Amino acid sequence: MSMINYASREINCKIVYYGPGLGGKTTNLEYVYEKVAPNTRGKLVSLATETERTLFFDFLPVDLGTIRGFKTRFHLYTVPGQVYYNASRKLILKGVDGVVFVADSQVERLDANIEAMHNLYDNLAEYGLDPRELPFVIQYNKRDLPNIAPVSELEANLNPTHVPSFEAVGTRGIGVFDTLKEASKQVIKSLS
Amino acid sequence: MMQRAASWSFSADDAQRINRLLQDFLHGSSARCALLVDRTGQLITTAGEQPDFDSTAFASLAAADFSANDQLASMIGEQEFSSLFHQGEKESMYLADVAKRVILVVLFDDRATLGMIRIKVKNLVGELTEVFREVFDRAATAPAQPLATAWADAAEDEIDRLFGSR
Numbered sequence: 001m002s003m004i005n006y007a008s009r010e011i012n013c014k015i016v017y018y019g020p021g022l023g024g025k026t027t028n029l030e031y032v033y034e035k036v037a038p039n040t041r042g043k044l045v046s047l048a049t050e051t052e053r054t055l056f057f058d059f060l061p062v063d064l065g066t067i068r069g070f071k072t073r074f075h076l077y078t079v080p081g082q083v084y085y086n087a088s089r090k091l092i093l094k095g096v097d098g099v100v101f102v103a104d105s106q107v108e109r110l111d112a113n114i115e116a117m118h119n120l121y122d123n124l125a126e127y128g129l130d131p132r133e134l135p136f137v138i139q140y141n142k143r144d145l146p147n148i149a150p151v152s153e154l155e156a157n158l159n160p161t162h163v164p165s166f167e168a169v170g171t172r173g174i175g176v177f178d179t180l181k182e183a184s185k186q187v188i189k190s191l192s
Numbered sequence: 193m194m195q196r197a198a199s200w201s202f203s204a205d206d207a208q209r210i211n212r213l214l215q216d217f218l219h220g221s222s223a224r225c226a227l228l229v230d231r232t233g234q235l236i237t238t239a240g241e242q243p244d245f246d247s248t249a250f251a252s253l254a255a256a257d258f259s260a261n262d263q264l265a266s267m268i269g270e271q272e273f274s275s276l277f278h279q280g281e282k283e284s285m286y287l288a289d290v291a292k293r294v295i296l297v298v299l300f301d302d303r304a305t306l307g308m309i310r311i312k313v314k315n316l317v318g319e320l321t322e323v324f325r326e327v328f329d330r331a332a333t334a335p336a337q338p339l340a341t342a343w344a345d346a347a348e349d350e351i352d353r354l355f356g357s358r
Contacts, residue, residue, distance in 0.1 A: 007207030095232025
């Protein structure tokens with residue numbers, strides 16, 4: 001639910017990184033923060049526990065600059081992945097314009113991925129949102145690890161609607177910007 | 193691809209009316225600064241002293257603060273906490289709900305008293321609620337126009353430039 005502020009000529013869009021705990025959502029945002037030009041990004045806000053697990057959310061605003069007279073900005077959020085933080089996850093989805101689902105490619109995390117995807121569908125439904133009608137991208141992260149499931153298996157389990165998906169190694173930045181680029185383009189298209 | 197215009201928009205006229213209300217409030221309450229933030233964490237406007245902090249980050253945290261407190265309210269059987277007060281040594285914050293979609297954040301120091309802020313905020317919230325109800329009613333009956341294709345094309349080019357070759 002982006003807001004167009006004709007008074008200040010601003011458009012802000014909200015993209016939420018969703019997925020199971022320790023899947024690499026925060027790592028995605030940290031990489032974006034490191035690599036985009038400092039003048040295009042704001043402060044990276046992290047509400048994390050002492051052990052650096054996301055407690056509430058991470059937040060990073062990225063400016064596209066002034067497009068046809070409108071200052072256009074993406075607000076990137078992560079949610080806490082651990083199952084018991086569902087109340088917080090739901091709050092962050094409020095007003096979402098696009099979702100990036102960061103899946104953990106390791107074989108033993110398949111059930112956690114599926115559970116997180118079900119949880120995403122449930123939480124979107126509570127806001128009256130249908131994931132099939134929302135800008136949506138899936139990222140298969142941790143492709144550098146030895147015990148990973150083949151992409152075909154992940155696709156079969158997590159991507160029945162065939163939304164665009166990307167393989168990634170978040171810690172090295174591989175696939176991070178491809179994912180963000182696709183999600184942000186889908187969001188822009190949805191507004192025009 | 194689905195077509196989905198923005199859910200609401202905010203005109204220069206709306207901004208002017210709101211700014212006048214905020215200025216009157218600041219004048220009457222001796223508060224330093226007032227911010228309006230929508231419930232999704234986006235800053236709508238500020239009035240008074242320009243904040244010397246990152247107001248974008250501030251807006252996202254204020255919305256999260258309010259949302260978390262909403263959930264706490266419902267857990268103890270309350271419909272909502274319509275206002276929140278955070279007291280600091282020198283600076284304090286008072287947050288209040290406006291029409292269930294917007295949060296008014298007032299920053300004040302020891303030149304203002306909490307009692308006065310409370311009373312003035314109550315009046316201001318009533319006035320702002322009227323304006324925002326009009327904005328939202330307008331959005332409900334005539335949804336915001338989709339942005340021009342030219343804007344989308346230009347934005348996509350910029351996305352390629354910013355996120356492209358990495």
